[in-house]
Amino acid sequence: MSLPDPIAQGVADGWRVLDGATRQQDLQLHCDVLIIGTGAGGGMTAEVLAQAGLDVLMVEEGALRTSRDFRLLEAKAYPELYQEAASRKTADKGINILQGRTVGGSTTVNWTSAFRTPADTLNWWGERYGLHGLNPQAMVPWFDMAEARLGIADWQTDPNPNNSVLEQGCQALGLKHGRIRRNVRGCWNLGYCGMGCATNAKQSMLVTTIPAALQHKAALLARARVERLLPTADGKALQGAEGVLLAADGHSLTGRRFRVSAGHVVLAAGSIGTPAILLRSGLADSHVGQRTFLHPVAICGAVMPQRIEAYNGAPQTVYSDHFMHTQPLDGPLGYKLEVPPVHPLLVGVTLSGFGQQTASLMQQLPHLHVMLALLRDGFHPDSQGGVVRLRADGSPELDYPLNDVLWDGVRRSWLTMAELQFAAGARQVQVIHEQAPLLPSWKETREMIAGLALKPLLARLVSAHVMGGAAMSSQPDGGVVDEYGRHWTLRNLSIIDGSIFPTSIGANPQLSIYAFALRAAHQLRAALKA
Known part of the structure; x- marks a missing residue:
């Protein structure tokens, strides 16, 4: 048609x-x-x-x-x-950046x-940077106007199985979670938003x-x-x-x-x-x-007993801020939990490992569930983000050091995601790290995560938020x-x-x-x- x-x-x-x-x-x-x-x-x-x-x-x-x-x-x-x-990377190749x-x-x-800008972020900007005119109450009319213009509203369709795993895991562990609003009108619920909307619904x-x-x-x-x-x-x-x-x-x-x-x-x-x-x-x-920030994203995969088909349906409809707003902004990095769509090419270049191990996992693609943890950087004193510089040909490059504060957030988020996936019924879980195998139990996975070396290119990090x-x-x-x-x-x-x-x-x-x-x-x- x-x-x-x-x-x-x-x-x-x-x-x-x-x-x-x-x-x-x-x-x-x-x-x-x-x-x-x-x-x-x-x-x-x-x-x-x-x-x-x-x-x-x-x-x-x-x-x-x-x-x-x-x-x-x-x-x-x-x-x-x-x-x-879709292969832009930070200077040390430690984070893959998706930008249109x-x-x-x-x-x-x-x-x-x-999502509207969290109130605690706006309040922080007022307290630390003197940007008092951007307080939550002052910004409400502008959020209202943007949402009306772009059809941003609650998503009325049930979450696809990929998002349902996150929801079920949160329910099993008693973690705060919610539904994501989307900027669509007449969406066909295809799941290919990252490749441009063929129906002009987005x-x-x-x-x-x-x-x-x-x-x-x-x-x-x-x-x-x-x-x-x-x-x-x-x-x-x-x-x-x-x-x-x-x-x-x-x-x-x-x-x-x-x-x-x-x-x-x-x-x-x-x-x-x-x-x-x-x-x-x-x-x-x-x-x-200076102070260019990414929301560095840690990733955790799981093989579920049921078909997930994470390439079908609205990509993101469930989230959890349980680990984002339950601690001081300037404390250990908080993180937001979401899921991505799982299409063959993108997941193939993101998965850790190689050879038969990766081929075997790709063969289970319909059962593969992937979870993301978006780390909130820029608030902790040692979270200074990165620096945009120019290469010799004038093209830009983002130097984004991965320090102990960020790695601590990565490890904690892996533990959270793995536990959530097992709580939702996962058969096997694998954090996306070059030395991390698929494991069949939460106990084994927890012990393995505690011992993983945290270095660029060992832990696979990504980001779509600059x-x-x-x-x-x-x-x-x-x-x-x-x-x-x-x-x-x-x-x-x-x-x-x-x-x-x-x-x-x-x-x-x-x-x-x-x-x-x-x-x-x-x-x-x-x-x-x-």
Whole structure:
């Protein structure tokens, strides 16, 4: 069955969409507002400003791909829709990072889990960083607005078996747990959210705010990599930005360049991309790229007696914050428990071991259950996150040291996840560590976890949540931007993405970025229209 593709129809009807791969000459463009990046921050900002009548240009490094391109195939989706083909890693290769690289950014490929910023995180930002205007009560209207715009609501369908294992384990052990809200409308419950939504049910920026902005005469330039921002002669503002156009493969250079002059620039390239652009532009102070946080994720697998088929059904609908909010924020790292979808390619490159052992486990894929523990970093004194730096070719790299505080959280979370899976009826459990075998009992697994060496590449860690790197602050000497994302030095630069967060969120960050972006975009709209 062929489904309508409203974005393709809009392009056919004359939306201002340019593809860098098809340009035969250099581009010179002009706009009121240049928005660099089309993810949660850039997408929300583009709609607000375009609806106000401002001439908005969105620039995106990735390609414009729509529902007709989403074929539910891992081998196609990861190279086309993710940074570094879903293989981006920290400098020591210790953490694999999943980030979107397409129009809509990570909102196009995330698993739709929507949480408001925890109140204790917002209160901490007020107490420690002086960001009192971001208290829980003040943020409620912005969360309400974001949820209404993007269809964020309770998921009415029963959890799939993968999520049910987490729920059953929590019930058996008496652990606090709940259901996850999702940003979907008319979801088909397929389970392939990470490969782009083929039915346009996921309310990502790709199908909501970006089309709305284009309908209001905004423009989009895709397959265009911003190399640097262009400061004015006095160094107090920006003239615009310049960069290179990318070929159809999304990586090769065409030899063509682009330059944009703009009255205002919004950086929304994400918590690795935004600091990288500032660094390449020679506009970085001592805060840029520092304290970049990941929610490092520890993983535990289990073979269940029943079929789990974790590749089917809504990916994430159950969670537990039992170990997130039951201890001081600045104490041992807390962690949030969730489950991921389990598709063959992604699980195959994540599983520990090799040879017959891994092949045997892959043969049991329909019975495989996987649990995640998202570690909340940035609050403990020894949890400083990582640093974004530039490689010799100007591309960004995140150096993320794995220290004793983080490893302690990993070990504790493994113990929790293994116990939960056995409590839910698992036949065998294996924490994802190169020296950890499948074991048939909680007692054996507990003893094995206690003795595991904790080093990069032995313990397999992943993350899909990148935050910080251009943090907001209450004073110019404390960060890069103020609480509205306004740059402390460059008068016509705003940063509106997850890079402004001074710590990790402690929850899946998409809704936090949506709400903060709306707040910043409305302030910017008022300033530009004054």
